[in-house]
Amino acid sequence: MAEIIQHRDTVPESCLGKRFDQTLAEMFPDYSRSRLKEWILAGHVTVDDVVVDVPREKMFGGELIAIDTEVESEVRFQAQDLPLNIVYEDDDILVINKPAGFVVHPGAGNPDGTVLNALLHHCPQLDVVPRAGIVHRLDKDTTGLMVVAKTIAAQTNLVESLQAREITREYEAIASGIMTAGGLVDEPIGRHATKRTHMAVTHSGRPSVTHYRVMEKFRLHTRLRLRLETGRTHQIRVHMAHITHPLVGDPVYGGRPRPPKNASEELRELLRQFKRQALHAAMLSLFHPITGEVMTWHADVPEDMVALADMLRKDTKIHLSDSDY
Structure with missing residues (x-):
């Protein structure tokens, strides 16, 4: 085609x-x-x-x-009938809410079964659009909103908007440690010097800016809202680890689970079993690439992160008086 x-x-x-x-x-x-x-x-x-x-x-x-x-058409990619949670679609774009465990683009170790394969099945004309219209990616175990272009024109305009920082992406996360106030991390990110599948803050990296604000404080964890200015690979995960507040469950940058002192066995077990980074793309806002209309979407935080926040909240109420937090 x-x-x-x-x-x-x-x-x-x-x-x-x-x-x-x-x-x-x-x-x-x-x-x-x-x-x-x-x-x-x-x-x-x-x-x-x-x-x-x-x-x-x-x-x-x-x-x-x-x-x-x-x-x-990009014939090297196969269309596959895989479920997509589509929250919006018109002739030019579609927006999906990606679940955890769903790889966005085929690559080493994931030749198929990806969002791209699912998009080609849902919308066959995407085989003539580079990367099947994918404009930005989410990590395999990061959940939430992604926009996809259905035409070359829409993709070109969305990529330009992304480069001009005209697309707003906000995330919810649960980080280790107590953060007292919001701020920003403005540190370049590039490939790790020795671990080639990892990213790191490095002087030779590309400019990277992450804004964050505190939504809720627990005894030894913090619920955050974050906004990306740039879109580097693993950006939020690397930046939060860099300031010694890695995301809960992050298998690459997170380290061992850190339960609060005297935490219940239920909470300890939940932290041990949380095997993905607690990160969710909760809000996406952009100018429609063809009509210019401002469009905004929200995606509810997934159940596993809700359950974790509830448990941390319960732990905080048990161990601290109102005057302490």
Whole structure:
């Protein structure tokens, strides 16, 4: 399956002296610069009915531009009938609430059975959209909201919005330790120097900013609301571990469970058995990539995190008087 793409338009006079590839990017903003350059080099774009395959060619204004190409499907990925919790869908985007244990994209150790495979089954036309329209990812065991683009135009616009920090993503988490106030972590994140599957705060990493505020304090844990400015791999998990407040249950950055002193065996067991990072993408807000409408979605915190917060709350009430917390 392939998507046929055909466009005809006249170069505006304002593009006088600009490069061919820059002019195309201004005239057809629904497509990324890299994709437009591919089409130029492949001879799929004509100027006044003549193929021009030189991106640096200068424009005068008034030329007739024609794009005539196909986008091939990503045939290496298989469509699979897997359940998706879709909270919103229209012709351009869909928003899902991802459960724990669901890998977003095929990779080493997870060749299929992923969100991407499920998306291809639910919406077959996604096979012509890069990464089946996935714009941002959640870790396997992080739950919550993800937006997916159903067209190339929608994906291009969403990626640009993400890079411009115009998409708001807020998370709920339960962290180890007592945090007295909110703040932000502004530390670069990159690959760990020796553990190649891990990320770490490192001077050579990419800029990364996480805002957090305290929602509720327990005896030895804190419930947080966090907002991402950037979207690095494992960002919240790495940043919270960096400030010595790793997320409960994090198998990579969390360390051993830390029950409060004199905690009940029930709470101790719950902390021992909490095998995923206590992290949930609770709110997503963005400008619709086609209509420009502001849209916001919320996803309830999953049962395992609710049960953990309830148990920590019960423990706090038993051991501390009202004046202590």
